Amino acid sequence: MDAELFPRSPTEIAPGAVHLPDWLDAEHQRRLLDACREWARPPAGLRTVRTPGGGTMTAQQVCLGWHWYPYTYARTVVDGDGAPVKPFPHWLDELGRRAVTDTLGAGAATDPYDIALINFYDGDARMGMHRDSDEKSDAPVVSLSLGDTCVFRFGNTGSRSRPYTDVELRSGDLFVFGGPSRLAYHGVPKVRPDTAPPELGLKGRLNVTLRVSGFEAGKSSPSGV
C-alpha cells in the first residue's frame, strides 16, 4: 500500500458513529467479495431497485435474511423475481458483532444480526441521503466497504442537510453507526473510479450493511408478504 501522508486512524464521526479504517485485511476482503459474487447470482440476485415515485436507485442491490424494498421488508423478492430471499449466514452475524465491539465496545453487544443489504456501485452510481429506519431494532448498523473508494456523507438525525461530515471509505474499511446516530441521515455522493486495490479484482464498489431486524421469528413480515 502507498505510504500515507496522513495516517488514517479510528475516528468517532458523531456520537455512536465510528469509522475504523482497514478493518478487513486483503484476504478477508477477497473472501467477502467471493461471497458477494455468489449472492449476486439469481434467483433473488442483484437487482435494480425501483422507488415508488417511478425512479430507480443507481446502486444495484441484493439482500440476505430479509428482502428490503422501498420502504419495508418481505420474505421474498416481491419487486423482482419473486424468489425467497437468500439466507443470512451465521458467519455474517459473528462479523457484525465483532464489528460492533471493535468500534463501540463490549457494552454495545446486540441481538443477532439477521439482515444484509449489499449495494453495488458502478459507473456513476451513488446513494442519496436517507435513514435506515425500516428495522424495528435499534441495534447499530454495520457497514463494510470493498473496491473503489467512496465519499460517505454522515449527517444528522433531523434533516438531509448540514451539518454533515464527509468520510472517505476505502476497501476494507468499517463504519458503524448506533446509539444517538442510529437514525442519522447518510448517503454516498461520490465513488472514485479505479481506486480499488488492484489485487482485489473488483471494478466498482460494494458495500455490505448488516442490520438487526427486530422482527419476530415465525410472525409475518412487516409488509405482510
Ligand SMILES: O=C(O)CCC(=O)C(=O)O
Ligand atoms: O454504500 C454505502 O456505504 C451506504 C449504503 C447504505 O446506506 C444503505 O444500504 O442503506
Ligand SMILES: [Fe+2]
Ligand atoms: Fe443506509
